[in-house]
Amino acid sequence: MLAPSLQSWLDKYLLYLKYEKHLAGKSIDSYQRQLNAAFENLNIESWALFDTHNVRHILNQARRKDLNPRSIALRLSAIRGFCAFLIQQNVLTQNPATSISAPKQGKPLPKQLNVDEMHQLLDIKNDDILAIRDKAIMELMYSCGLRLAELASLNLQSIEAGCQLRVLGKGSKERLLPIGKVAMLAISQWLKLRPEFADEAEPALFLSKRKNRISTRQVAKRMKLWAANQDLKQSVNPHKLRHSFATHILESSSDLRGVQELLGHANLATTQVYTHLNFQHLATVYDNAHPRAKKNK
DSSP states (O other): OOHHHHHHHHHHHHHHHHSSSOHHHHHHHHHHHHHHHTTTTTSOOOOGGGGGHHHHHHHHHOOOOOOOOHHHHHHHHHHHHHHHHHHTTTTTOOTTTTTSSSOOOOOOOOOOOOHHHHHHHHHHOOSHHHHHHHHHHHHHHHHHHHHHHHHHHOOOGGGGGGTOOOOEEEGGEEEEEEHHHHHHHHHHHHHHGGTTTTTTOOBSSSSTTSBBBOHHHHHHHHHHHHHHHHTTTTTHHHHHHHHHHHHHHHHHHHHHHHHHHHHHHHHHHHTTTHHHHHHHHHHHHHHHHHHHOOOOO
């Protein structure tokens, strides 16, 4: 365990992430787990003494525990963020973690459904109230490329005139998104039945049978269920719908900046992973269509 004098600064940092940076609870929990693991065996009297040697020792310990490169990079990132906070508070004069490179790691491409698979998933004939709600959820997520937390936090007032959706994304940043006609129709059908699930004072757009805001876990569970019901060969989760949205938009428009804005990415580099997916699509088209690309059989 950390000495109380060290732990107090760690507690202050977590409060800073919550109230100043407005990070989601899951993100804060992740930072806390990484930092607790990193500093588990730290033996210094003050954070002012925390240096590059300590950082290297922490990462070496992680390697000895067979953590994968992605996990080690995440731990290093958490340490960098905490040290930046200590500099801001005049506890450290420089960040001992910035000079240390994260281990190289592969960049797995996000998985997505192709257009036919997406049509198959959303072609729900059932007129049960839960089916109508779930169709509206999936249509809206695919239409707007929403994150799971963004979807679950939507209120009735999030839908604005002109088929627009006001979304509160990461870092409390708002963005205004167009809603497609098919998604808007699905939402309209859900809104007719929503009073069966909601009290008049309830602001949430999507609700559970218990008449409260639907949870992110329940949304993910229902999507997995629908993938099986619609006879898809692969599992479906909320992230996959978001990835499918980005891939299909990029394949049609090649507008990377536009996709960045729609997804709410602060950094264009985060969006650029979809250029690899777009290239894979084009390469497949080329291989199937170009006479010089076809292999002799």
